Amino acid sequence: MLKSLNLQDLRQKTFAAIDHRVRIITAGLGIDELRAVMRGDPPTEKPNPRYKVHTTSFLFHIRPRYYELGSTIFTHTWRLGFFTAFFFFVELFTGLILMVYYTPSPEKAYDSIIDLLTNVPYGQLLRDIHRFGAEAMVIFTVLHMLRTYLTGSYKKDRSFTWLTGVVLLGITMLLSFSGYLLPWDQLAYWAVTVGTSMVEAAPLIGNQLNLLLRGSQDIAADGLLRFYLLHVVLLPFAAILVISIHYYKVSREHSISLPANIEEDDISPEKKRAAKSRIDLIPDLLTHEVFLVSLGLLLVVLAVTVFNYRAPLESVANPQVTPLDTKAPWYFWWLQGMLKLGDKILMGLVIPGVLALLLIGLPYIDRNPYRSMYKRPVAVAIGVLAVLTLVVLSYMGLPQFGIESDAATRIIQDMAPEEGVGPLRQVPFDQLVAGSYEVDVTPSVDMCPTLSYGCPQFEEVFQFYGNYVDDMVARGRLAADNQAFIIIEDWQQNLKKITMRILWLNEEGTTSTYERHIFLHAERGSE
Amino acid sequence: MSKISFQIFLGALFILATGAIILIYGLNEEHRMAVQSAAMHGRAIEQGAALFEQQCSRCHGIQGTGIPGLCPPLNDRAFFDKRLQEVNWSGSMEDYIVATVSSGRLSSTRPQTFPGQGTPAMPSFSDRFGGPLREDQIRNLAAFIMNWEETAETVTVPEPPSEPAAGTKIIGTDITQTLPAGDAAAGEKLTSTLGCVACHIASNVGPAWRATGSEPGIGSLAAQLIHDPNYTGHATTPEQYLVESIVDPNVFVVPGFSSGIMPGNYATSLTDQDVADLVAYLLTLK
CATH class of the missing domain: 1.10.760.10 (Cytochrome c-like domain)
Incomplete structure (x- = not known):
């Protein structure tokens, strides 16, 4: 018995047994091979076991075996497609956890967000990351598309991939937009009400489509549930399907395009060969991807902690109260800008529809065989023009543009907005000493003699108020004959009532008044 | 250092940094x-x-x-x-x-x-x-x-007089009766003990008593309203109008205000002297 126990033999057998198990788990890589992979050494066996993984493992069979060196140059791809996918996974992951705390009904939705913020450790972090990821995904999708356009990578073999990309742009925007409604606050409710009202403008089927989407004439319980299901089931499934097709085309069929100069310019055969040399997935590309993921995670976490990115939450949705400034999410400002230029059908449906068709048809419309930017000046000019148009249209979509509200309303809305913070709310609670203060009558120095440290912030805000009123008078929007007040009353324990009131002599020669009452609680400042 | 190990090193550093940030964030x-x-x-x-x-x-x-x-x-x-x-x-x-x-x-x-x-x-x-x-x-x-709980003070509720003082009687709803001589100062005091000021002076729940830029005071208003074509009460003098508004408030409500808000029990809780004082005070608010 003892004789048969040869130590060397045992070691070999154990090693072989472990190696066998490792090969099963890694779909073909032995221990030595794994070690070589981690060290960046060449393959230890022949044929290259790192390629075998691509046929035996499901997760690796959808990955490319290699990319050509030229196509991985950073300034060619900028890793934009990678980061779009990265943010999609960030959204999937955080979204799944957020689903645990969310109830899609008008009575509960807003409360569940409050609960998430006040009662769930890391709840706010998750919500902020989810929101940040959504915006980042839109940005990266658009940038990725722009890059593909400028490098002419949508041509020839890649035209279908471009088409799936356009579909993904649509899905990304719909995902973002459908998630917008879920917190059920004023911001969400009115942005989505404005957004879906465009559907209603469609001829013939508009009303039916609107009903299908909203569940009733106005967004209510049914509409919320529909948007929720769109957001967590239909659209993610659609996205996963189309992303898979999009990626499969890249990884298995035509790969990432080479920079145009390598394909088209007259460069030496050595350089060409070098550009076409292979970079294997294992280990080079994979290492790079893991590196990018860790970089991305760090940046996301920095954004929501150190750089203080916050997902906004306004007061609960109220169908009876239309906020003064309704605003679509920024990636739809261009559409809002267009709507200010013409009627709903033309600007909200026809032109965006034509634009979408143009984008889809781009590879078939653009017959220029070259990919280099220098050889397609018209295409590049159109691209640059399109971006500039989008920026200008987005600017026109801002609520400040083209909608001139009454001066007194504007001043008070900017001083103490219905939602959000505004200058008045930023004044420390104890500096708001009860009293009546009138612009140009009350001196804006030493306004709070009862406070030993004075009230510098309140004085600043009061001066701002006075300057704003003077500015409106100077611009001719407010009559020079006016009175502007801030009246502060101690209302309750830790609660003050502030009345902002502006009286002015209107054109009929009588006095008009606009006033707003704001209640301020001591604990709100920290929000 | 090869490109691979450099990326592994830097990536590990990033992961550690991310973990540290999340940990520190978690402490708070x-x-x-x-x-x-x-x-x-x-x-x-x-x-x-x-x-x-x-x-x-x-x-x-x-x-x-x-x-x-x-x-x-x-x-x-x-x-x-x-x-x-x-x-x-x-x-x-x-x-x-x-x-x-x-x-x-x-x-x-x-x-x-x-x-x-x-x-x-x-x-x-x-x-x-x-x-x-x-x-x-x-x-x-x-x-x-x-939020009032900590600061709330005891509010004394005025008891309805069980026995009117000598020489006075409960007013009732007859607005044509002759009232005793009123004392405006006593009437002013009554308006705060009865709580009238809450609606008629401090807020605009009821018609404002005091004259504002465009509207006259209640004393003048009473004189105007009895000649108003929409007036539905029975008073013929400003005094009677004011008495009627106190003892039978819903017979006529000033346009712009709702009925049922003014307390309806003054006819059975105030004495004729109280009402006379109140009217005397209100008539001074021109």
Whole structure:
């Protein structure tokens, strides 16, 4: 018995047994091979076991075996497609956890967000990351598309991939937009009400489509549930399907395009060969991807902690109260800008529809065989023009543009907005000493003699108020004959009532008044 | 260092940094959640304050001190300390407020002192029972009312006189009777003990007594209104108009105001001397 126990033999057998198990788990890589992979050494066996993984493992069979060196140059791809996918996974992951705390009904939705913020450790972090990821995904999708356009990578073999990309742009925007409604606050409710009202403008089927989407004439319980299901089931499934097709085309069929100069310019055969040399997935590309993921995670976490990115939450949705400034999410400002230029059908449906068709048809419309930017000046000019148009249209979509509200309303809305913070709310609670203060009558120095440290912030805000009123008078929007007040009353324990009131002599020669009452609680400042 | 090991090294560093940030962030989570809860509570109180002003103040008073003969005080020590025992309520104070606001009151529990505005004594406010408010708004209202708990002082409710003083009598509803000589100073004092000022001076729930830029004072207004074609009362002099407004308030309501808000029990609780004093005071407000 003892004789048969040869130590060397045992070691070999154990090693072989472990190696066998490792090969099963890694779909073909032995221990030595794994070690070589981690060290960046060449393959230890022949044929290259790192390629075998691509046929035996499901997760690796959808990955490319290699990319050509030229196509991985950073300034060619900028890793934009990678980061779009990265943010999609960030959204999937955080979204799944957020689903645990969310109830899609008008009575509960807003409360569940409050609960998430006040009662769930890391709840706010998750919500902020989810929101940040959504915006980042839109940005990266658009940038990725722009890059593909400028490098002419949508041509020839890649035209279908471009088409799936356009579909993904649509899905990304719909995902973002459908998630917008879920917190059920004023911001969400009115942005989505404005957004879906465009559907209603469609001829013939508009009303039916609107009903299908909203569940009733106005967004209510049914509409919320529909948007929720769109957001967590239909659209993610659609996205996963189309992303898979999009990626499969890249990884298995035509790969990432080479920079145009390598394909088209007259460069030496050595350089060409070098550009076409292979970079294997294992280990080079994979290492790079893991590196990018860790970089991305760090940046996301920095954004929501150190750089203080916050997902906004306004007061609960109220169908009876239309906020003064309704605003679509920024990636739809261009559409809002267009709507200010013409009627709903033309600007909200026809032109965006034509634009979408143009984008889809781009590879078939653009017959220029070259990919280099220098050889397609018209295409590049159109691209640059399109971006500039989008920026200008987005600017026109801002609520400040083209909608001139009454001066007194504007001043008070900017001083103490219905939602959000505004200058008045930023004044420390104890500096708001009860009293009546009138612009140009009350001196804006030493306004709070009862406070030993004075009230510098309140004085600043009061001066701002006075300057704003003077500015409106100077611009001719407010009559020079006016009175502007801030009246502060101690209302309750830790609660003050502030009345902002502006009286002015209107054109009929009588006095008009606009006033707003704001209640301020001591604990709100920290929000 | 090869490109691969460099990326592994840097990537590991990034992961560690991310982990460290999340850890440090996590240490502050308890505090952050407490601050957020306080902020949300503050937000609820702010919104409750605005709702109270719109929905409740005209009956319960701007500062919640109640209006004698109409609605009970809420900003009141006794409300927070004794009310639950009085009505044998087993739940919490906040639930009591939410339940009352939601479903209202068909009949008053204290019809002698606070009859409310008839039937129902208090309307239901929840949108489930045909009222204007959503559940979360009612919760906010309750948060605002509960915020009075620590500072509430005892509100003394004027007792209806059981025996009128010698030489005076309960006024009744006859507006043509001859009143004793009125004392404007005593009348002014009465307007604050009776709580009239809450609606007629401090807010615009009732017609303003004091003259403003465009509107005359109540003394002049009374003289104008009796000649108004829409006037539905029976007074022929400003004095009678004022007496009528006190003892029989719903026979005519000044346009722009709602009926049923002015307490209806003054005819049985005030003496003719009280009313004479009040009228004398009101007539000085031109």
